[in-house]
Amino acid sequence: MSIDAIPIHVINPLPTEPGLTGNALPLLREISEMLRRLLETGESTAIDLSALPLTPIDLEWLREKLGEGEIAVTLQASGESTLNETACPGVWWITHRNENGAVTSQFIEVSFVPELVKAHPEDVKIGRDHLELLISDL
Amino acid sequence: MSIDAIPIHVINPLPTEPGLTGNALPLLREISEMLRRLLETGESTAIDLSALPLTPIDLEWLREKLGEGEIAVTLQASGESTLNETACPGVWWITHRNENGAVTSQFIEVSFVPELVKAHPEDVKIGRDHLELLISDL
Numbered sequence: 001m002s003i004d005a006i007p008i009h010v011i012n013p014l015p016t017e018p019g020l021t022g023n024a025l026p027l028l029r030e031i032s033e034m035l036r037r038l039l040e041t042g043e044s045t046a047i048d049l050s051a052l053p054l055t056p057i058d059l060e061w062l063r064e065k066l067g068e069g070e071i072a073v074t075l076q077a078s079g080e081s082t083l084n085e086t087a088c089p090g091v092w093w094i095t096h097r098n099e100n101g102a103v104t105s106q107f108i109e110v111s112f113v114p115e116l117v118k119a120h121p122e123d124v125k126i127g128r129d130h131l132e133l134l135i136s137d138l
Numbered sequence: 139m140s141i142d143a144i145p146i147h148v149i150n151p152l153p154t155e156p157g158l159t160g161n162a163l164p165l166l167r168e169i170s171e172m173l174r175r176l177l178e179t180g181e182s183t184a185i186d187l188s189a190l191p192l193t194p195i196d197l198e199w200l201r202e203k204l205g206e207g208e209i210a211v212t213l214q215a216s217g218e219s220t221l222n223e224t225a226c227p228g229v230w231w232i233t234h235r236n237e238n239g240a241v242t243s244q245f246i247e248v249s250f251v252p253e254l255v256k257a258h259p260e261d262v263k264i265g266r267d268h269l270e271l272l273i274s275d276l
Binding site: 025028029031032035036038039065070071072073074075076077085087088089090091111112113117118119120121123124125126127128130131132134135138 | 166167174176213215223227255258263264266269270272
């Protein structure tokens with residue numbers, strides 16, 4: 001058996017920075033897979049980062065690897081949510097905050113447009129009815 | 139002929155504030171029509187405000203009537219663009235600025251999601267290829 005025939009298995013590199021658990025790298029692979037699915041089927045998917053064993057350093061590493069995109073969305077509900085495009089188009093970093101500004105959850109959404117940005121037809125209909133009323137009062 | 143039979147034609151009220159030309163009210167009617175079209179056919183449409191004879195006071199009146207929504211988008215290209223949802227879901231007030239921050243154009247877009255917020259499949263594909271390269275280098 002020559003040395004060329006020895007099967008080589010690439011394994012995750014060990015984390016080198018303190019606080020890096022190594023759990024963020026498989027997420028990058030998962031995101032790439034989600035992008036493949038989006039392109040092939042149009043299916044949007046999301047990862048709940050709060051539900052995973054990630055340290056703040058892991059999150060920072062992940063965010064740095066994904067980079068920053070051109071689009072930033074803020075949504076004012078009971079607290080503020082931010083939906084930031086990463087340097088990978090179609091990958092959005094979503095942070096929800098409560099009324100005191102504390103982060104309540106973080107998601108990575110893979111979609112052409114984040115679900116929360118879309119106006120829903122029933123809301124558009126209600127808004128149009130209000131607009132018609134407003135016009136008739138002018 | 140009784141008085142009930144006299145046809146009454148409602149006309150646009152005359153502008154009452156200085157600087158109001160009366161050109162903004164028909165726009166509200168147009169927006170309502172655009173919303174009807176969006177709901178019935180899904181068709182997105184836009185009005186180029188810069189191309190219309192509107193004074194800054196007209197624009198202020200229009201913006202005030204449309205109100206403020208929960209979603210604000212900023213897009214950094216050569217200059218900053220803002221895409222703000224109005225209080226009428228599906229009606230977006232879009233302002234483009236140049237590198238010096240001067241307003242270059244303003245649009246009202248009627249759509250479920252502003253066109254500029256959507257990631258385009260070809261960009262998603264290029265981004266995924268970059269991500270794959272990045273992963274293989276880790």
